[in-house]
Amino acid sequence: MFKLLRENIRIALGSIRTQLLRTILTVLIIAIGITALVCILTVVSALEYTISGKFASMGSNTFNITQYDFSEQIDAEADDKPHPIITYPQAKAFAAAYKYPDTRVSISFTATSIAEVKFESKKTDPEITVEGVDDNYLLNSGSEVTQGRNFTPFDVLNNAPVCIVGSDFEKDLLKDVNPIDKVISIRGAKFRVIGVLKEKGSTFGNSQDLRVLIPIQVARSLFTMPNINYDVSVMTDHKEFLENAVEQATITMRQVRKLSPVEANDFGISRSDDLINRILSITDYLGWAAWIISVITIFGSSIALMNIMLVSVTERTREIGVRKALGAKRGTIATQFFIETLVVGQLGGLLGTILGILLGFVLASALDFSFTIPWAAITWAFIITFIVAIVSGSYPAIKASKLDPIEALRYE
Incomplete structure (x- = not known):
């Protein structure tokens, strides 16, 4: 049996080589559909990996109290009545009143995004973001220091003139020097x-490495602006208590805002994992687009593959008659043609997968996404080409196996 199968494979491969141009064209048609599928899924996978890397560092046990609830669409009534900003006294009152176990509250705000920073005789372009933060900010935001240390409660309470700088400062302003204990100047301070x-790279075009963190009270005195909206974040040590922590935060913030029981919340609470899920849900549309494009193309390639096999059956009618006259069974004839279809389909799938990954890598690199190999797309590519081979090869194989040997030998 295995000898017969091996002989069928040999004959099928020989037939493919004798129809090389037609085979190449068919392989290319199949490859185009698989390339479209794998390429788009590769870019989608890279996008998801990048977004997860950017936001998941915050941890799935963190939530933020914001001016608006961005998890839902704001209706017309809400537009007529804007939510008040979260003021510093309100943020401090929340931090003092919120007593849920094993949680940390951080208060921060963006003082400016156009600061100029000086060191000795050098200075930066006016593109530096300055943030006023407390000692819990780094932990709650998922940030880390590679050199030096974090702020201490002493630094924040005593308005110490200290700062933490982004990694890009080592490439420009503080290049070739040990940045720790160096003195920089911001607005003369x-x-x-x-x-x-x-x-951390860039998030939606905004660099996370061109920033300076300073104690929040120092920032408030250095950057005096009206209507500053403060950011309040809460982290719990135990993810399973997150829901209860959010509920307690809602109650506490309502008390701080002095809302009556009948009034709706005039603030929002956004969880870090909800933010990731909402953004990643957008990529589902790209995935559907990939499937629609590839299905249309693969449908066309299935017709082309079936056509080439039907032509092959017609051209080799006498060969089929000779093989049947020599004792070949219907199953043997059908297997030979089916193997030809399977080989052509898998060659198209392999070529399409390689081209799709390469093109996806180029696009991911151009869009500054973190490339990751889309194993799911590769698996689906080979499954699809196998199904295409079965669908496209079944009818020609059955037709070849049912040819009458006498009529086939007479065919010119």
């Missing part, structure tokens, strides 16, 4: 560098 943040 001098700060001693106590730490350097781990590189």
